[in-house]
Each structure stands twice: as structure tokens, then as C-alpha cells.
Amino acid sequence: MSVPETPAEAVARFAADWESALRGDRPEPPALGHYVPDGSEARLAVLTDLVRVDLRQRWHRTGAGKRILEYGKEFPEVAASPQFVELVCEEFLVSRRYRPVDLDAFTADYPEELAAAIRERLTGAEPMAAARLPDHIETGRRLDDFDLLTDLGGDAASRVFLARQRSMQRLVAVRVQADADGDAPRVAQLDHQYIVRVFDQRRIEDGGKPLRLLYMQYLPGGAASGVLERLREQGTREGGELLLKSVDAAMESRGEIRPTDSRVRAEIAELSWPETIAWVGRRLALALDYAERHGVQHHDIRPDNVLFTVEGVPKLADFALGPLHPGYGDIRCAAAKDIEALAYYSPERLAALLDPAARVPDTRSDIYSLGVLLWEMLTGATPFDDTHAVAAADVGPDDLTDLMLRRRAGVPESALAALPADTPPALRRVLLECLDPDPARRWQTGAELAGQLDVCLDARARDLVDPPPTSLRHRARGWLLPIAVLCVLVPNALASLYNVRLNQRLIIDRLSDADQHRFDLVVLVNNAVAFPLAALLLVWLCRRPLAVPLRLARGHVYTPAELARARADTLTMGDRGVWVPFGMWVLAGIGWPLALAGSGVSLPPSTFAHFFAAQIVCALIALAYPFFLITVYAVRSLYPQLLVRGGIGPADGRQLWALARRSNFYLAVAASVPLVGAASATFVSASDLESVLVPVRWLSVGGILAFVITYWLFRLLEADLQALVRVIPRGAR
Incomplete structure (x- = not known):
């Protein structure tokens, strides 16, 4: 059986829920009625405290709060309460922090007797001119617990002094204010390394004038x-x-x-x-x-x-x-x-x-x-x-x-x-x-x-985000689609060249003229289907990284959620740009031999194995090399354009780290290409070995050179990602 909530706990819970709403943790402010105890002797006292909290927080949230009259209609006991006049006066004092308020106009909604009581309470509360400190507030004086040592500056209504607090035997900065309005209790709760720490406040009277002493951390380094x-x-x-x-x-x-x-x-x-x-x-x-x-x-x-x-x-x-x-x-x-x-x-x-x-x-x-x-x-x-x-x-x-x-x-x-x-x-x-x-x-x-x-x-990060207008990276931003196409097309074209040369020597040259015609027809049909399909799929998967930077440059406004999605898609652009071609190469290694067999071309089983092995090598080329070309371009030219739009947070940092980890896998694939190409040659018969020697040699030499370039791109990408991670906020600090 749960213990009933005390009145103080109800008010504290309501205040905490309001704070959550102000921070954005709750979609809507808390409903006051859910916190009022039923049938409790303390109901009216709790309700009064809840109204005070709700009144202040509504003004703070929107700059326009509810009237006490509205609370009175919702909770009749408030209107009948002896504290009703006090609540109305508090409404006046709170609202005038946000809007100029005329006292006569403010009380016009109340019966004359009640309005007179309100005006009596508020007499002198509405200053007609700026408040001023008494002339004798100066160094050498003692105010309450503070000996004023040095005047640190201020104006006629508020001055700051270096003071010695006698009870704590410490130096503090004391702001002496003639205007008692403000939000000091809330400010005193702020505890942050880049905010002057406010210890507390005291209200005193000096020569019949109310003063507020706000004492805080003393910083000797000037302003x-x-x-x-x-x-x-x-x-x-x-x-x-x-x-x-x-x-x-x-x-x-x-x-x-x-x-x-x-x-x-x-x-x-x-x-x-x-x-x-x-x-x-x-x-x-x-x-x-x-x-x-x-x-x-x-x-x-x-x-x-x-x-x-x-x-x-x-x-x-x-x-x-x-x-x-x-x-x-x-x-x-x-x-x-x-x-x-x-x-x-x-x-x-x-x-x-x-x-x-x-x-x-x-x-x-x-x-x-x-x-x-x-x-x-x-x-x-x-x-x-x-x-x-x-x-x-x-x-x-x-x-x-x-x-x-x-x-x-x-x-x-x-x-x-x-x-x-x-x-x-x-x-x-x-x-x-x-x-x-x-x-x-x-x-x-x-x-x-x-x-x-x-x-x-961060020198590297700012060079990435805001490159000089004459730099290649800045100019590349205007050639988004052509560069992305080249990054995918060039490695796949080289892989196709290797594949064609190898298949020409091992398969096509050994076919009859009729079978060669059938082979060419199958290739034509497959390419006519596969290439447009792959291109459309790639454009669809990369639509946000390709479109959002261009539209931003033209003044289009995106929501933070849309920008976050675009940033995430940009960091996976390299993955999407290689796995689609990889899948197409693997499917072709299975589909083309079956299509050839279906067209009537008779091939020995060893030829099917050679064809599929060549397709796997091409698939690895399509997987490793375009990834670094696309990703380096995305990280250096596309991602920074999204980063400057704000809304970045810990999720972006995690995505950058994930990309850094994935790049290690693609580097390993790049290193394996010449090895896999050389290994595939061992399955060729001795009589055919001489015919494939030239393509395999070009693959091995080219693969080594490509790996050197890939490793350089890998290190470049690694340094860029580290720089970007350094400037991603790591959460609330």
C-alpha cells in the first residue's frame, strides 16, 4: 500500500514537472488540477501554493500568464480564500516583469471594494521613476553582515562592492539594489563553472528604504x-x-x-x-x-x-x-x-x-x-x-x-x-x-x-566547415552530383575492364560465333536492366545528401529533425554507394551464367567457377575503393554544410565514430583485392594460366597502387572525423 503524498511533496512534484516542461522534457505544462489533494484539510493551502507556481511559470514560459480571476473560476475556493487579494497582488508583481502594467486598468476587472483593497496593498509598488540608492551607501560602511571595502561600479539604482562577509570571514561581491524586483532565488540555484556563483540575498531597510543585498562570488580579474x-x-x-x-x-x-x-x-x-x-x-x-x-x-x-x-x-x-x-x-x-x-x-x-x-x-x-x-x-x-x-x-x-x-x-x-x-x-x-x-x-x-x-x-575542423572560397573543397560543393557519379563510376569501370579482358580470354574467345552472339545479347539485356536499376536505387538512397545541401544554398529551411536525418544519411552515403554495386556484381555472377545456359550456350562447370570468381573480385573492387572516394567527399564537402546549420548533438558524435570504425573494414577489403585476384588465378588450369597472366598482373599492380591511395584517403578521413568529433557537443555541460 503506497504512502499518501504530503502537501509539500505535491507542490514540489508540480514545480519539478513545470521545470521539465520548461526544459522541453515534457510536451505540455502540467495540469494544476492533477496535483490538488481531495478532501484534505490542507487542500486550500496546497492549492494556493500551486497557483503561485503555475502563475510564475506560465509567465516565464510564454510571457503571458493566466489571470487569478481564471484560477478563481476553475477553483471557487481560491476566489473565496482570504489569500485571494494576496494572489492578485502577486499576479501584478509578476506580470509587470514582462509587460508594462497600469494599476487602475489592472484592478478594473474587480468589484470596487476588492479593487480598493488591491490598490491599498500595491500602494508604492508601482514605481513612477527609477529607484535610487541612498547617497550614503559607499565604501567603509557596514550593511547587515557585510563590510563594504571597494566600489566595483554600478549605477544610481544598483552598485557592486567588494565586501567582507563577517559571519563567513570571506571576500564576496555584494550588489546593493534599491529595486527589489528580480529572480534571485532561481539565480542562486545556478551552479556552473562559467556563471558567477550567487550565494544568497538579504532584504534590509536603510533609512526607511528597502534594499536588497545580493552576495556572490568575487572575481578579481576585471570585466x-x-x-x-x-x-x-x-x-x-x-x-x-x-x-x-x-x-x-x-x-x-x-x-x-x-x-x-x-x-x-x-x-x-x-x-x-x-x-x-x-x-x-x-x-x-x-x-x-x-x-x-x-x-x-x-x-x-x-x-x-x-x-x-x-x-x-x-x-x-x-x-x-x-x-x-x-x-x-x-x-x-x-x-x-x-x-x-x-x-x-x-x-x-x-x-x-x-x-x-x-x-x-x-x-x-x-x-x-x-x-x-x-x-x-x-x-x-x-x-x-x-x-x-x-x-x-x-x-x-x-x-x-x-x-x-x-x-x-x-x-x-x-x-x-x-x-x-x-x-x-x-x-x-x-x-x-x-x-x-x-x-x-x-x-x-x-x-x-x-x-x-x-x-x-579547431584549425582542421574550421578548415573543413568553412574552406577558403578559392579552395578545391569549396568549389567542389557546386559539382555534387557529377563528383558523386565519378566516385562510383570510375572504380566500377576499371573493374568492368578487368572483367571483360579476363572473360574474353577464358570464355568468349572459345565460343562459336553463334554462342558469342548469344553471349553479347545476354550481356546487353542484363546491362540494360541492371545499370538503370542500380542508378535509380543509388539516387533514391542518397537523395538527402544530394538534395539538402543544394536546397540549403538556395535558402530552403529545414527542421532540426530533417537536418539530423540528412546528416545521418550523408555519413552512410559511402556505404550505400558501394553495397548496391557490390550486390549487382554478385547477382551478375550468378545470373549471367544461368541466363547464358538458358539461351542455349553450353559451358563447362569450370567456366562457371572462373566467371563467378572474376565477379567476386570485381565486387570487392566496387566495395572498397568507391567507399573512400565517396565518404571523403561527403565528409569534406557535404557534411560540413549541414553541420553549420546547428542542431548537432551527441547522436552526431556517435555516428561519426561509427563511420570511423566501419572504414577499417573497407580498408581491409581494399588490401584483400590484389590477394584475392592472385588467388583466383590458382584455380585456372596450367594451359590457361598464360592467357590470364596479363589481366591478373594488372590487377595485382593496380590493386597495390590503389591500396596506397586508399590508405592515404583512410588516414585523411580518420583525421577529418576526429576533428569533427572534437567539435560535436557531448551533451549538457
């Missing part, structure tokens, strides 16, 4: 703003050394001791400046991915919110610690809170400031902001000329509209021209996709972006 300042001052790029010098300068300014050299610092020092940007960006993208999977978005990516450890490792700070609409309906207040942050806003984020009904930006907006930041770190300037807007003392709707339209127009040519000469094409492509005006055409998750930045850090 990305310091890196940008050093980059602009020097005007030259020293690769990773520039980042390390910026970190060391920040530590020196705070009286910190420069660390001894470490493996991480040595790794950074070896990077070029574009590689350093990719190295930093990959870690920040992983931080975004981790936060998204835990239901948290950033909404404020900019240089001051990217901090560095003493080793130069970047960490994202200030996840969702403020409302999405700080001015609650006043555009000038919303934008003026931090004008410089506007330079990193996505088009949809700016649209949300202009239109309260616009959809709340999601993680793709953070990816856009990260793209702007990485571009600025790469070139020293953001990709858009926002000088006029960010220099204005009072930003209004027209300025925001101008910023939005600039971003919707895409990255200008002047910004592209400012990219450093040593910027890899892969990094250029990745950043441009981050900055696509259409969210649907950007990288959809931080994991996708991290995988693409991994490509930028």
Missing part, C-alpha cells in the same frame, strides 16, 4: 569592459596575451597578487585574438545554455556583466536580476536606466520596449546580445553605429525605433570591413548568424552556439 578599454588604447592585438594583461592590470589595481602561470593561462597565451574571442564566447554560450535549461534567462549581456577569474576564464554575472521593463510603461525611464546597454539589445528586445503587446524576448535574444559583445571584443566596436542614440541624454521612442531598424537591416558592410584580417571565415559566419535579425535563423540555444565556436577553435 570585459576592461579588455575593451585596453584593446582600444593599444590599437593592436596581441592574441590571448591581451586578455591576460587586462586581467593582470585589473588585479593590480585592486591590490591582488598576480597568479603564477597555469595550464589555462598558457592555453590562452597561445591563441590568436579571433581564437581568444571564440574561446571566451564558447564558455559564455555554455553558461547561457545551462541557465536556459534551468529556466533562467539573462536579458542584460554587456561588457560589465562578463567577469574574469585570475586565469582569464570568463563568467556571466547578473542573470535576470531586474525587470524586463524597468520603467513600467515609460520608455524614457526604461532606456535611460542604462543607455549603454541599448547597444547590446536585440531587435525584439527593442520592439518589446516600444510595444507592450510584443512577445517577451527569449534565449535567442541573449544569443544576439552575446554576438554583439563578441563582435565588439573582436573589432573594438559594436557592429552598429549607435553613436547618436547612446550619446543622447534622453532616449525616446524615435531613438529606440532607429536602433531597432538598424538591427533589422543586418550587419552593415562597414562593420564587416572592420573585421581583423586573421578572422577565420568560421568565426565570421558564427557571429553573423548570432546577429541575424530573425530569431528563427539564429542559433537556437547556447549549446548550438558553443558547438559552432568549438569549430572556430
Whole structure:
């Protein structure tokens, strides 16, 4: 007999199921009614907690939640509850994080007596102007458990201090905020190597004003703003050394001791400046991915919110610690809170400031902001000329509209021209996709972006994925079908030449004129059926690898599932391109002698054996050599075109490893061809041996040369597969 679920367990299970829905593990959000206990004394309390969870998560998921009025209709006891007014007030506080909300309009749906109670509760909750810290919040003061030691920067509403936490005897960074809105409890649960660790928060009153103290991990290596300042001052790029010098300068300014050299610092020092940007960006993208999977978005990516450890490792700070609409309906207040942050806003984020009904930006907006930041770190300037807007003392709707339209127009040519000469094409492509005006055409998750930045850090992988426009690999992409046909046709044609010469000497020359005519007729009929059938079968089996890259180049959009299938088919293209001809050769070895016998040609049994042995040799040629030609072409020219479309994951890594293992089998087959050809000659009678000596000799010599070429292709394929595996995400990190 199962133990009944406690009220706390019901609420915890509901919250966990909501988290699964936010991560995409569940197709639909959980139904609240399934978690309410029947006939329990705690039913109302549990129901109230469930409504709170459901209310917040619905707003978080879609940017539009249910009204408490709707919950009251579904569960009448909620509407009659003494906590009903409290729930309505919570709805107001939650909804205004996502939409500007007018208090009078919000309470218009309630009876006047109830509306008055709601307004009384919310008096002072709707700020008419940005909150400000008291003037006396400065270094040397003690706030609660914290001695404020050094001012690390901030604005009028929020400042960060290096502080000593007395109870724990440790140095922490404390953000003192006048605005108590935010998602600190959820942020405090984030525990990731590339996210600044938030320990906890405290709410205090100072001089009658409520303050929030958010204390977190202290990083002495400065911020990305310091890196940008050093980059602009020097005007030259020293690769990773520039980042390390910026970190060391920040530590020196705070009286910190420069660390001894470490493996991480040595790794950074070896990077070029574009590689350093990719190295930093990959870690920040992983931080975004981790936060998204835990239901948290950033909404404020900019240089001051990217901090560095003493080793130069970047960490994202200030996840969702403020409302999405700080001015609650006043555009000038919303934008003026931090004008410089506007330079990193996505088009949809700016649209949300202009239109309260616009959809709340999601993680793709953070990816856009990260793209702007990485571009600025790469070139020293953001990709858009926002000088006029960010220099204005009072930003209004027209300025925001101008910023939005600039971003919707895409990255200008002047910004592209400012990219450093040593910027890899892969990094250029990745950043441009981050900055696509259409969210649907950007990288959809931080994991996708991290995988693409991994490509930028691996010289061989980025050369595969983004070959120079003048390279043979890049040009070969436009000759997909002819190259694929040649890869299959040439080895099979050579096998046919060997087969014809051998059969001519052992069989055809010894037939009568009438039997030779019948033989030619059988060959003609069989070839007329077999070759078109094999060609059609090959085209059908390889339709996705042949069609998808071409259609992608023409702007066609595929779903992630369709791209995943195309990638899998591309990696098996070599197998399909050899097993069909192999099967045809084997079937011909059985079918042609039977067809000849049926046509009236009389052949001795030894002739049938010789014919079938020759067919097996040709089948092995068709199996071994085309595989490496097709597969190398597919891996070097076709697969990278699919890889850059995103959606890659552990399954792709397993498919690459499987191909690497299969290639060993085909290499062994290639090595066996000259041996099998020589062995087949031993079954020829002594009197016939001289007549087959020349074809067998050509087979042996040609087979050895072909094996040398095949082994070279095998090693090339092996190195390519290893490079691609290195840049495939290995799951959640």
C-alpha cells in the first residue's frame, strides 16, 4: 500500500514537472488540477501554493500568464480564500516583469471594494521613476553582515562592492539594489563553472528604504569592459596575451597578487585574438545554455556583466536580476536606466520596449546580445553605429525605433570591413548568424552556439566547415552530383575492364560465333536492366545528401529533425554507394551464367567457377575503393554544410565514430583485392594460366597502387572525423 503524498511533496512534484516542461522534457505544462489533494484539510493551502507556481511559470514560459480571476473560476475556493487579494497582488508583481502594467486598468476587472483593497496593498509598488540608492551607501560602511571595502561600479539604482562577509570571514561581491524586483532565488540555484556563483540575498531597510543585498562570488580579474578599454588604447592585438594583461592590470589595481602561470593561462597565451574571442564566447554560450535549461534567462549581456577569474576564464554575472521593463510603461525611464546597454539589445528586445503587446524576448535574444559583445571584443566596436542614440541624454521612442531598424537591416558592410584580417571565415559566419535579425535563423540555444565556436577553435575542423572560397573543397560543393557519379563510376569501370579482358580470354574467345552472339545479347539485356536499376536505387538512397545541401544554398529551411536525418544519411552515403554495386556484381555472377545456359550456350562447370570468381573480385573492387572516394567527399564537402546549420548533438558524435570504425573494414577489403585476384588465378588450369597472366598482373599492380591511395584517403578521413568529433557537443555541460 503506497504512502499518501504530503502537501509539500505535491507542490514540489508540480514545480519539478513545470521545470521539465520548461526544459522541453515534457510536451505540455502540467495540469494544476492533477496535483490538488481531495478532501484534505490542507487542500486550500496546497492549492494556493500551486497557483503561485503555475502563475510564475506560465509567465516565464510564454510571457503571458493566466489571470487569478481564471484560477478563481476553475477553483471557487481560491476566489473565496482570504489569500485571494494576496494572489492578485502577486499576479501584478509578476506580470509587470514582462509587460508594462497600469494599476487602475489592472484592478478594473474587480468589484470596487476588492479593487480598493488591491490598490491599498500595491500602494508604492508601482514605481513612477527609477529607484535610487541612498547617497550614503559607499565604501567603509557596514550593511547587515557585510563590510563594504571597494566600489566595483554600478549605477544610481544598483552598485557592486567588494565586501567582507563577517559571519563567513570571506571576500564576496555584494550588489546593493534599491529595486527589489528580480529572480534571485532561481539565480542562486545556478551552479556552473562559467556563471558567477550567487550565494544568497538579504532584504534590509536603510533609512526607511528597502534594499536588497545580493552576495556572490568575487572575481578579481576585471570585466570585459576592461579588455575593451585596453584593446582600444593599444590599437593592436596581441592574441590571448591581451586578455591576460587586462586581467593582470585589473588585479593590480585592486591590490591582488598576480597568479603564477597555469595550464589555462598558457592555453590562452597561445591563441590568436579571433581564437581568444571564440574561446571566451564558447564558455559564455555554455553558461547561457545551462541557465536556459534551468529556466533562467539573462536579458542584460554587456561588457560589465562578463567577469574574469585570475586565469582569464570568463563568467556571466547578473542573470535576470531586474525587470524586463524597468520603467513600467515609460520608455524614457526604461532606456535611460542604462543607455549603454541599448547597444547590446536585440531587435525584439527593442520592439518589446516600444510595444507592450510584443512577445517577451527569449534565449535567442541573449544569443544576439552575446554576438554583439563578441563582435565588439573582436573589432573594438559594436557592429552598429549607435553613436547618436547612446550619446543622447534622453532616449525616446524615435531613438529606440532607429536602433531597432538598424538591427533589422543586418550587419552593415562597414562593420564587416572592420573585421581583423586573421578572422577565420568560421568565426565570421558564427557571429553573423548570432546577429541575424530573425530569431528563427539564429542559433537556437547556447549549446548550438558553443558547438559552432568549438569549430572556430579547431584549425582542421574550421578548415573543413568553412574552406577558403578559392579552395578545391569549396568549389567542389557546386559539382555534387557529377563528383558523386565519378566516385562510383570510375572504380566500377576499371573493374568492368578487368572483367571483360579476363572473360574474353577464358570464355568468349572459345565460343562459336553463334554462342558469342548469344553471349553479347545476354550481356546487353542484363546491362540494360541492371545499370538503370542500380542508378535509380543509388539516387533514391542518397537523395538527402544530394538534395539538402543544394536546397540549403538556395535558402530552403529545414527542421532540426530533417537536418539530423540528412546528416545521418550523408555519413552512410559511402556505404550505400558501394553495397548496391557490390550486390549487382554478385547477382551478375550468378545470373549471367544461368541466363547464358538458358539461351542455349553450353559451358563447362569450370567456366562457371572462373566467371563467378572474376565477379567476386570485381565486387570487392566496387566495395572498397568507391567507399573512400565517396565518404571523403561527403565528409569534406557535404557534411560540413549541414553541420553549420546547428542542431548537432551527441547522436552526431556517435555516428561519426561509427563511420570511423566501419572504414577499417573497407580498408581491409581494399588490401584483400590484389590477394584475392592472385588467388583466383590458382584455380585456372596450367594451359590457361598464360592467357590470364596479363589481366591478373594488372590487377595485382593496380590493386597495390590503389591500396596506397586508399590508405592515404583512410588516414585523411580518420583525421577529418576526429576533428569533427572534437567539435560535436557531448551533451549538457
